[in-house]
Amino acid sequence: METRKKILEVARDQFSRYGVRTVTMEEIARMVGISKKTIYQEFLDKKDLVTEVFKEILEEDRKKMVHILEQEDGVIDHLVKMSQMMRERLSSINPMVIMEIQKYFPEAWKMFEEFKQQAIKADLINVMEKGKRLGYFREEIDTSILAKVRMDQITSAFDPANFANPEYNFVEEQLVLMDHFLHGIFTEKGRLAYHSQKAFQN
DNA sequence: TACCGG
DNA sequence: GCCGGT
Structure with a gap:
């Protein structure tokens, strides 16, 4: 699946479970199995x-x-x-x-x-x-x-x-x-x- | 991964 | 001290 989609999917799941502030960019990156850098290539x-x-x-x-x-x-x-x-x-x-x-x-x-x-x-x-x-x-x-x-x-x-x-x-x-x-x-x-x-x- | 700055 | 951003 497309990396951007995976990031959005994981982020959505984590945000709706635990909130927007408690979930870090690093956690999202780890769960998707990518580096933070890749997230920042897709999102500002x-x-x-x-x-x-x-x-x-x-x-x-x-x-x-x-x-x-x-x-x-x-x-x-x-x-x-x-x-x-x-x-x-x-x-x-x-x-x-x-x-x-x-x-x-x-x-x-x-x-x-x-x-x-x-x-x-x-x-x-x-x-x-x-x-x-x-x-x-x-x-x-x-x-x-x-x-x-x-x-x-x-x-x-x-x-x-x-x-x-x-x-x-x-x-x-x-x-x-x-x-x-x-x-x-x-x-x-x-x-x-x-x-x-x-x-x-x- | 290490690091800076807010 | 934590975490976003580099």
């Missing part, structure tokens, strides 16, 4: 490596989102699946890693912010417009504003302030928020479709 510095690993993860999520959108013509199903995907992503990453990246690798974090803005918000606007046309969501809702509100709800789980609180259960909070958000935009048809689907899933 550690910051660059972290950014590239993060970029890979975001690209996977973006592909998943496109896949869900292509696969599902059910608007409600789509929103539920998106929420599921975000929860899975969150529970797969050590919260410490998220905090470290925000603090010590702001460039990588900026990428995530842009990803939120573009991919997630655009997807939400699309799905809400579709839901309007199909009569699941009320005609008068402002999809642009609500897409931002919903995006902020989804990404609130990434706020380091939340991790400090041991009482905080982001999975439960995400489920409650999604339910509340949907009931704010549903028509009666949408509400009934949602509840029959929920009953079907359980």
Whole structure:
């Protein structure tokens, strides 16, 4: 396999297990079976490596989102699946890693912010417009504003302030928020479709 | 692998 | 003293 790929693979695995700061460039080099010099031939510095690993993860999520959108013509199903995907992503990453990246690798974090803005918000606007046309969501809702509100709800789980609180259960909070958000935009048809689907899933 | 500097 | 970078 390509050296660059191996480095990214090992780095990603180590970073998500132990954090970005505790894993050294030397450890990564040793695990790949190369010298540090080879890493620095592929990556400018550690910051660059972290950014590239993060970029890979975001690209996977973006592909998943496109896949869900292509696969599902059910608007409600789509929103539920998106929420599921975000929860899975969150529970797969050590919260410490998220905090470290925000603090010590702001460039990588900026990428995530842009990803939120573009991919997630655009997807939400699309799905809400579709839901309007199909009569699941009320005609008068402002999809642009609500897409931002919903995006902020989804990404609130990434706020380091939340991790400090041991009482905080982001999975439960995400489920409650999604339910509340949907009931704010549903028509009666949408509400009934949602509840029959929920009953079907359980 | 040894080394410097933050 | 550790670790990124040379």
